[in-house]
Amino acid sequence: MPIHLHPPREGLEVVRLLHWSIREFENGSRFLVGFSREIRDGRVSAAIVELDVVTRSARTASGRIYQLVGLSGSNSEAEYVFDCVAEIIGGGSGWLDVTAKLIPDCRVRKPDDLEELSVDATARLLGVPRLIVTKLIADNVLPSRIDATGYRRIRRIPTAAVLVYREILRAKQDARMGxxxxxxxHADDAENETSGSTRGLRARKKVGVRKLAR
Known part of the structure; x- marks a missing residue:
């Protein structure tokens, strides 16, 4: 079975991971292992940079957002990929499954929130401060809802809406760059024209001076 690399900014920006787990190597680096819902294949993430236990989402060193879907577990294809890359990403060191340590309720099924992101995850995906996301919600640019979980109130934004708005932002950035x-x-052309005119004027002055000298 071939192993495919997913360079940063290529492929999916948000990955929904089924049958997931978290592996920690002796150097402290942690990686997600699971089955990608979109590409239907085993997957090992880049090193985890941030982990949101409440929303079960993570950001990795590649900049991708991973949504941990359903219950934690294992998948044969994911384990195959991990076995192939473990020595490389872990530097040959040993590893532990720290899923239950980091997410104690990893075996408890939660409401299906595959299509939603937290405010923080939205901010990371858009590459903007959290305050900007809250303003976009207040201005009704991004739809959202409040998910009351126990004593916590979590605002969730549809992933599809976030991805659409990100494309709008990119289009605006491309337009500004253009x-x-x-x-x-235009400035270079104007400068060249001005420079050419100045050289012509200087040349005419020199001709006039030579005529006077005669």
């Missing part, structure tokens, strides 16, 4: 490039080119 405008800056055009403005820069």
């Amino acid at each position: 405008q800056l490039v055009d403005a820069s080119e």
Whole structure:
């Protein structure tokens, strides 16, 4: 079975992981292992940078957001991938399954929130401060709902809406970049024209001076 690498900013930005677990190596680095719902294949993430236990989401060193779907567990394809890369990502050191340690209720089924992200996860995905996300929600740019879990009240945003808005942001950024490039080119053309005119004027002055000298 071939192993495919997923470079940063290529492929899925949000990965929904089934039959997931968290592996920790002796150097402290942690990785997600599971079965990708989208590509239907075993997957091992880049090193975990942030883990949200409440929403069961994580951000990795690649910048991707992982949604941990359903119960923790194992999958033969995921285990195969992990066995192939474990020595590389762990530097040959041993590892432990720390899923239950980090997420004690990992074997408790939670409401299906596959299509939603927390405010923090949304901010990371859009690459903006959390305050911007809350303003987008207040301005009704992004839809949201309040999920009351015990004493916690968690605001959730539909993943699809976040992905659509991210594309809008990228389109605006590309448009601004195009405008800056055009403005820069026009400025260069104007400078060249001015420089050419100045050289011509200087040349005419020199000719006039030579005539006077005669």
